[in-house]
Amino acid sequence: MNNSIKIGSTIGIIGGGQLGQMLAQSARQSGMKVIILDPQKDCPAALFADGQIVADYSDEAAIRKLVSKADVLTYEFENVDLNILEKIQNKTLLPQGTHLLKITKDRLNEKNFLKNLGLRTAEFSSINTEKELKNALDEFGYPSYLKTCEGGYDGKNQMQLKSTSDFDKATTILQKGPCILEKKVIFKMECSVMVGRNVDGEVSVFPVSENIHRNQILHESIVPARISEKLQNEAQLIARKIAEALNLCGILGIEMFIGEDDNVYVNELAPRPHNSGHYSIEACNYSQFDIHNRAICNWKMPEIKLLKPVVMVNVLGQHLEKVKALVPHNEEYHFHDYWKTEARVDRKMGHVTILTNDIEKTLNDIEKTNIWD
Ligand code: ADP
Ligand code: MG
Numbered sequence: 440m441n442n443s444i445k446i447g448s449t450i451g452i453i454g455g456g457q458l459g460q461m462l463a464q465s466a467r468q469s470g471m472k473v474i475i476l477d478p479q480k481d482c483p484a485a486l487f488a489d490g491q492i493v494a495d496y497s498d499e500a501a502i503r504k505l506v507s508k509a510d511v512l513t514y515e516f517e518n519v520d521l522n523i524l525e526k527i528q529n530k531t532l533l534p535q536g537t538h539l540l541k542i543t544k545d546r547l548n549e550k551n552f553l554k555n556l557g558l559r560t561a562e563f564s565s566i567n568t569e570k571e572l573k574n575a576l577d578e579f580g581y582p583s584y585l586k587t588c589e590g591g592y593d594g595k596n597q598m599q600l601k602s603t604s605d606f607d608k609a610t611t612i613l614q615k616g617p618c619i620l621e622k623k624v625i626f627k628m629e630c631s632v633m634v635g636r637n638v639d640g641e642v643s644v645f646p647v648s649e650n651i652h653r654n655q656i657l658h659e660s661i662v663p664a665r666i667s668e669k670l671q672n673e674a675q676l677i678a679r680k681i682a683e684a685l686n687l688c689g690i691l692g693i694e695m696f697i698g699e700d701d702n703v704y705v706n707e708l709a710p711r712p713h714n715s716g717h718y719s720i721e722a723c724n725y726s727q728f729d730i731h732n733r734a735i736c737n738w739k740m741p742e743i744k745l746l747k748p749v750v751m752v753n754v755l756g757q758h759l760e761k762v763k764a765l766v767p768h769n770e771e772y773h774f775h776d777y778w779k780t781e782a783r784v785d786r787k788m789g790h791v792t793i794l795t796n797d798i799e800k801t802l803n804d805i806e807k808t809n810i811w812d
Pocket of ligand 1: 561584591592593594595621622623624625629652655694706707
């Protein structure tokens with residue numbers, strides 16, 4: 440622990456959305472200073488930081504300015520400008536490095552990395568032309584997913600092909616750039632595991648979160664996931680294996696499918712805090728944000744304990760006003776407001792965390808509010 444970053448030092452964060460905000464809250468709580476780089480003045484994270492550099496993420500001069508003010512640098516999203524990071528990086532300044540970003544930036548690289556590690560994924564094929572798409576569909580059949588290799592999130596830049604009649608629509612995805620076709624995994628559950636690792640290689644693994652999506656956007660996370668202990672252990676072991684193979688520093692979110700065949704399939708990697716890990720703020724001894732900050736500062740990594748079962752539900756633009764009206768009357772709702780100025784439909788505006796001894800009842804109670812219809 441000789442090379443740990445001291446309390447009172449400054450963490451520079453590229454990106455100022457809600458993930459940056461919760462990183463900043465955690466960092467400041469433990470005595471660190473925070474500077475945010477984001478083009479939007481008073482972005483969600485800047486409201487909880489010591490300062491902001493208002494500039495584009497790919498503004499090299501601005502990133503150098505951030506470097507001059509920070510003792511350690513991190514990012515809250517994966518589409519950071521790799522060229523600039525490579526120019527400015529050194530191990531102390533950017534302990535996360537750029538290797539992980541290079542893998543996760545491109546779905547094909549990511550899937551190949553997982554496959555080479557011996558982990559199970561959906562069957563996949565690289566697609567650059569209509570002919571390749573046709574051949575791969577002949578092999579995988581329907582349904583299959585066509586996804587752009589770069590720049591997708593919340594189900595964007597991808598589509599499910601259910602039958603040959605979807606082929607023409609799929610070509611619009613193909614026009615966006617290199618793609619990957621994935622055979623549909625028949626799953627009984629989607630889940631995720633957050634894993635953190637510090638510079639010295641100490642690892643913290645979070646419990647498995649069961650994730651329920653609506654319109655391909657995360658709706659609820661339930662922890663512990665309602666699967667056997669054996670599967671939970673397997674998912675956590677996979678997370679540890681990935682963290683070690685990557686020489687991970689920082690936090691990583693790993694999305695998985697639990698197949699109908701009871702196998703664990705790795706879906707994708709998020710090299711940052713993840714929406715499905717927000718439950719950890721109230722439900723664990725350390726949150727995913729605490730763990731990320733500890734990891735990049737090379738502080739000792741704790742064993743993660745789930746203090747109580749939990750349900751996290753996302754608050755999108757269309758839910759916000761109703762949730763705000765309910766929260767003062769509901770002592771179970773731990774409400775987090777991201778302080779975004781514009782509440783658009785399907786935009787993540789906040790989340791609610793509910794600690795519970797009765798997951799089924801809590802899920803029912805959430806339904807009964809009719810807010811998330
Ligand atoms: P995103 O980056 O948009 O989250 P994902 O690859 O996680 O992209 O896909 C979004 C969702 O689509 C997944 O959470 C899952 O519900 C569904 N999905 C994607 N790929 C597959 C697949 N191969 N088999 C089954 N479902 C899939
Ligand atoms: Mg996903």
